[in-house]
Amino acid sequence: MTLFETVFRGNDTVYELTEQLITEAMEKYGAEQSVGFPNTAYCLPCYYAVTGVKIKTLSELKDALSVVKSLMTREPRLKDAFMSGVATALCAEFIEALKYLNGAEPYEAPCYGHLGDATIRELGVPLVTGDIPGVAVILGEAPTQEEGVALVKSYQAQGILVTLVGGIIDQCEAAGYKMGANVRVIPLGKEVTSVIHVVSVALRAALIFGNITPGDSAELMKYTMERVPAFVNAFAPLDEVIVACGAGAIALGFPVVTNQTEGVASVPKSLLVQPDVGRFNTTSLEARNIKIKVKNIEIPVAFASAFEGEIIRRGDMQVEFDGSRVDCAELVQTCEMSEVEDHKITVIGPEADDMELGSKNSIAYVVKVAGKNMQPDFEPVIERKFHNYINCIEGVYHTGQRDMQRIRISKDAYAAGFRVRHIGEVLYSQVKNEFDAVVDKCEVVIYTDPAECKRIRHEVAIPVFNKRDDRLASLTDESVDVYYSCILCQAFSPSHVCVVTPERLGLCGAVSWLDAKATHQLDPNGPCQEITKERVIDERIGEYEDVNEAVRKFSQGALEEVSLYSIMEKPMTSCGCFECICGIEPFSNGVCIANREYAGMTPLGMTFPELASMTGGGVQTPGFMGHGKHFIGSKKFMKAEGGVERIVWMPKELKETVAERLNATAKEIYGIDNFTDMIGDETIATDPEELVTFLTEKGHPALGLDPMM
Ligand code: SF4
Ligand code: NI
Ligand code: NI
Structure with missing residues (x-):
């Protein structure tokens, strides 16, 4: 059998299985049963990314099969094999989605199955800083447990995010190897279709950070090829289904390294036969052109960002x-x-x-x-x-x-x-x-x-800390001569620019004005550049000609004008890795804020992932804005719309985190004591009407302000 035939056969097998499973599910649950994965705003993310269509019910899932079928052409050409690979991946996603029907929780420890949108946003900064230099997908069972574990460990020690599918999970478990998202070794699932959960991460990254239009599959594949540093290690023996999945991976630009020597032949940069599993690591890194910063630290244990959690x-x-x-x-x-x-x-x-x-x-x-x-x-x-x-x-x-x-x-x-x-x-x-x-x-x-x-x-440290706090308190947007740009996230969001000021840190929460200043000093041609602030256009919304010039330049013209202090007028863009997102809540004239860790519902009728999907990719979306947690207590938070008194709702945990600063700010600007007591949270209301009742009882100031739209 040729490689093409193997791909087609594998694709056919998976397609038939998918069709059968959908029919069975419809008999059991009915055509209108809803379909989807938890904690994502993208329904069936792979299908949505490739076609632009959101599947929400079983009957829509069944209809989608005909779209999948249309990809399954059978000419013995590379393009047909790739498309059949993509079709196989979509079928895998359908099969996995069926596992989650009716609120089921199909995965149990150590396996993760589907990964929520929040996980992807968390990966944003470490991926752009190179803390996570790559993403490995290890599939199947290694020739020996020792070789399998050694391979996983080799990637982990380089900071590479490792995902596992199939027998390798059992091998790591048997060896007592510590796995989990906190150490960046993520067992997805034991069946081959669970590999789709990492593909889903890559494709959502394109939607979240890249502003790729869902359905633009050419741009989508260009994005994953150029910007998602993933690769596959597939252990022999490869069956036709794995080969078909591999074709899908290669179509996305992810090289496949395997130790299978029969029936496969190397194709430079995409399919690499490497009989020695001990060399998988080097072969993969070369194929994906991943460079590891060597850290030579003289200590008796490993040192890698994978151990951070x-x-x-x-x-x-x-x-x-x-x-x-x-x-x-x-x-x-x-x-x-x-x-x-x-x-x-x-x-x-x-x-x-x-x-x-x-x-x-x-x-x-x-x-x-x-x-x-x-x-x-x-x-x-x-x-x-x-x-x-x-x-x-x-x-x-x-x-x-x-x-x-x-x-x-x-x-x-x-x-x-x-x-x-x-x-x-x-x-x-x-x-x-x-x-x-x-x-x-x-x-x-x-x-x-x-x-x-x-x-x-x-006698030494505390006096220094006190001096520094005074210095920080004196650092206001007015007291400095320059702001800084940060374009670190352009690796994933090509048109996004953060403008970092003393009172407004980067939306990832990791870059303060002092950080940006230090980054500029360390690398004068690097991601952080000085922005002067001499030509004020509009004091109220914080708009400067200098800042506009800078964002025009650093976004390559994608962005014309931004304000520093408004969520409605020319708001700053988001890449996708924001700690929080705020969105306007029309009934109270206020805004609700949700943080990435919060999994529940907000009074806007949307969860964090859903809210977050409305912004990102470096585009301006008035009414929604990504920001850092620390910005919430800032005097410049939505200053143009009246400031922090617009905040009507936050998850309880976030509220507690920011309470001290936020209350101090509210006291200083409006003379309100314990402002956070007036702010709703999920234990008070997640319904807008109940929220307004609560706000009315508390006399929340937002109710008396002008509507924002
Ligand atoms: Fe990305 Fe902005 Fe944070 Fe820089 S400051 S790392 S561009 S989110
Ligand atoms: Ni300089
Ligand atoms: Ni970012």
């Missing part, structure tokens, strides 16, 4: 440091060149060996940096990265910051030889690595002696 439970920990109970601190200190000895790491006080198993201890680390371009403004920027650096250590967990950090070292990491001084190694290497443009020399002093920790915390 790893959690260490009490029973698994060797020792703990806890700033909420004992004296702790983390601090960057700008010093003179002569005061710093590069790469010197000192531990003052006991090492982990001298700490009792399971004990709580003090820790304070002072990272002394020197460099002629170093500015004290960069200290908090560097310091804030410590969380990420320490968390990336395998078997080490870090939360909090300043003098409230908490660190756990796992028993496994300890057994592997990890000690307190290695934290110093990591801090040194990462600071030198990432901040090389401003840091010429770096030295780390780690205190574990309780008296010394107390001294460092109270």
Whole structure:
């Protein structure tokens, strides 16, 4: 059989199965039974992306089969094979959708099945920064458990997001390998059709970030080929269905690497036969042109962004440091060149060996940096990265910051030889690595002696923190001469530009004005450029000729004018990775805000994914705006429409997170005490009428404002 015939046969097999399953489902549930995946605004995302049609019922699903059939041409040409691959993928999506009928939860741990839109938005920033340099799809059963696990681990150690389908999941489970989205190893499902859940992620990325018009399949495939760094590793033996799925992957630009030697032949850049599974990693990275930043840190455990979300439970920990109970601190200190000895790491006080198993201890680390371009403004920027650096250590967990950090070292990491001084190694290497443009020399002093920790915390660190807070409070949009652009997300949203000001951070929540300033300093031709603010057009909505010029230039003309402070007039665009989205709520003259983590309904009759799907891809959508969490308490939040007093609803958890700042702002601008008590949440109402009743009872100020439209 030729490869084409295999693809066609596999496609036919899956098509027949799909047809049969749909018929059975219709007999059981009726034609009007609704169809769809949870936590997505895109119904059946792959079918929607490819055709532009949203399938919502079983009868529509059945009708869609004829569209799928039209792709299944049978000329022995590459194009026909690719389209049959796409048809196979769509059938797989139909089959998977049927599993979710009638509210079923078809997947159980460790498998994930369908991944919600929020997961894709979370991946935005790490993908553009290269923290996640690629996406691996591993399919089938490795020749041996050892080889399979080693392959998974090799990608994980490079920060690559790994998705697993089929026998490899059992192999990882049998080896006791830790899997989960938090460590970026995601078992999708054991049946081959579950591979569609990663395809669905890639296609939704095109819709969310790329502003690709659903149904424009040519642009869609161009987007996935150019911008989604995914690839497939498929273990022998490949059956015809897997081969047909592989053709679909290749059609999207994802190369397939396999150890099957019979019946397949390499096609450069797309199908690669690699008999040695030990070389899958290198072959795949070469085929997809993925470059891994090499990190040579001298520590006895792995260091990769994949370990950032790893959690260490009490029973698994060797020792703990806890700033909420004992004296702790983390601090960057700008010093003179002569005061710093590069790469010197000192531990003052006991090492982990001298700490009792399971004990709580003090820790304070002072990272002394020197460099002629170093500015004290960069200290908090560097310091804030410590969380990420320490968390990336395998078997080490870090939360909090300043003098409230908490660190756990796992028993496994300890057994592997990890000690307190290695934290110093990591801090040194990462600071030198990432901040090389401003840091010429770096030295780390780690205190574990309780008296010394107390001294460092109270006499050194806290005074510095207080000084910095004063500096931050004095940083207003009016007090600075320049704003910054950020175009990091253009890797996925080619026309999106964030304008970052002291009072309005980037919508991802990860880029403050100080961050942008530091980024500009570190890489003057990089993603953050200075924008002057001399030519005011309209003070009220925050429109400047300088800013307009900049967005025109950085969006390559896609965007003409933006305002900084309005959601209705020329609002800023969104890429797709926003932490929150706000949308107008007409009955109360206010806005509702939902954050990415919130899975429930909002009074707008839409969930976060649905709201979010109304904006993104770098286009302006008046009435809806993506933004960072921190922006909610800003005096510039929707200033043009009256400011924070327009906020009528937020999920409870978000409300609690932002309460302190938001209440202070409301007090200062309007003289309102405890403003958050007037704001609805899901425990109060998710229905607009009930919400208005609540707001009326509380005397919420939005009710008395002019309608926004
Ligand atoms: Fe992306 Fe804007 Fe964040 Fe920059 S500031 S990373 S462009 S969301
Ligand atoms: Ni400059
Ligand atoms: Ni983004």
